[in-house]
Amino acid sequence: MVTGISLEQAVALMTGGLSPLPPEALPAVQALGRTLASHVTAPMDHPPFDRSPLDGYALRAADIAGADRNHPVCLPVADTLYAGDEAKSPLLPGQAVRIMTGAMLPPGCDCVLPQEDTDRGNPVSIYTALPPCKNYVYQGEDYRAGSLLLPAGTRLDAAALGVLSSAGITEVSVCPRPKVGLLTTGDEVVEPGRPLPPGKIYGSNGALLAARLAELGIPSFCRHAADSPAAVAKAMDEMLEDCDLLITTGGVSVGDKDIFHQALPLLGAERVFWKVDLKPGTPAMFSRHGGKSILSLSGNPFAAFTTFELLARPLLAALAGEPRLLPRQRQAVLTTPYDKPSPRRRFLRGRYEEGQVALPEGHSSGQLASLVGCNCLVELPAGTPPAEAGQAVQVWLL
Known part of the structure; x- marks a missing residue:
């Protein structure tokens, strides 16, 4: 057994050669706050088809060239498509298809006109022109099948879980949570x-x-x-x-x-x-x-x-294979003095905010009440004199 070692030596002795615990397979709905143990690749394109981003009319830009309020273009409405409908028939030249947000675009169209720019009739009068690809959401616009969806190390928050659900993924491999006995x-x-x-x-x-x-x-x-x-x-x-x-x-x-x-x-x-x-x-x-x-x-x-x-x-x-569990360090400016010298490397409780750190009253190792509201440890190197306000210090965020 060695004695009187530095903090860094202690950490090296504890973690050197220590292998992480095996990853854990979890239902995605139970994985909020967990960390991915391996990459997740997209099993499909998303969206899985070309779709409309708004309520309006799917059509060809060439068919409404020059349209305005004084010179509307009238097109017959060949079909109506709602979100969840399959677009089975191609759009023919000179036609429009009434379409709702999220619906599959019919083959042959190249843009979607907002319904506010029409009279919503049949035939529909169109009061503005559009360029090709306007208001057109392409298959795979969000992500492509086989692409990296979420890398290992991602902390699974609401957005990440939403992405997993959008890809139909129901189970993920996450870093383990070591069980601790106290x-x-x-x-x-x-x-x-x-x-x-x-x-x-x-x-x-x-x-x-x-x-x-x-x-x-x-x-x-x-x-x-x-x-x-x-x-x-x-x-x-x-x-x-x-x-x-x-x-x-x-x-x-x-x-x-x-x-x-x-x-x-x-x-x-x-x-x-x-x-x-x-x-x-x-x-x-x-x-x-x-x-x-x-x-x-x-x-x-x-x-x-x-x-x-x-x-x-x-x-x-080290046990979890999660670097996020390591304390993060920052440089800060001390705003309150500490009137004792530090012959040994010392850590004080502190309140860190926007590059500055203040010390509460009471630093005995048996005192706990003064820890309330603190969000960091303030490091004073061995051999330093009493610390003064304005001094640069290292803080370890809690």
Whole structure:
């Protein structure tokens, strides 16, 4: 087990050689928000026939050349076509066909005249001329059979699902959603809704990380274990049966009750690293057992949140094969100062907007209320003095 490594080294150790989980086949109607795992090609032309974009008359441009209000052209109406009708008979020279929006155009026509430019009679009087191809929607105008309809990596939103439906596609292959187990620990933790005895606290890490995973579209389930190495090892063993990634909080530092140093060997897990050179969340630990990953985070709420963003998200991105799960970074200008030096690489909560970032009050790793309304982590490099307003900083968007 290595110790005291950089954030980048930690991510490399966790994700190096890690293969994504297999793609999942889903009915398209259930795939909103999912990411395509493979290209989708068009199985057909769309539209599948030449069609009218408006209500009017299908005709030949040559037959109405020179028409205007003072010199209308009169044409017999040979047929009426509605959306869904098949145009079986070709349009003969000197004829018009009454046609509705979306209807198949008859062979032989080369334009569609809006009904507002006629008297709508039979024969129909036409009051304006048109060039060929005017108001004419060609077969395959939207996309052609065999063309790339949606590339792999497309996030399936309403428009993408509409496109799939227009092509008659009912099933898609999507990137998997890793199932995450959350194990919180601590004898001091009481479940919300129960009386709070002296010396106890209500647990927040389970709710915090489960909600964050849900925001990322990742399913999870949560358990709590007391500060007993045997109990924690048993809980981990059971939870690993039902998840692709296990995230734990608490018990990873150097105190008497930091029991993961005993629990992981009891489980038989391979410990890969312990302690990452950042603050908060330095004691983060990573292990493997049975081909699955175990990421153990600090029990302090903001420390757990920070290291989840910096360490768990790259793991989730690798398991899902989805780069969108990686945190995005931006350059910003700090609008509020931070009065402490940063001997170690430090991450603060912040509110980023239009290239500027403001810091709230309260940056202790045990404080959670000041995280409300924040949308980024602000990075201060190791060895920097107190940060001043106007200083350029790197932010990691949440």
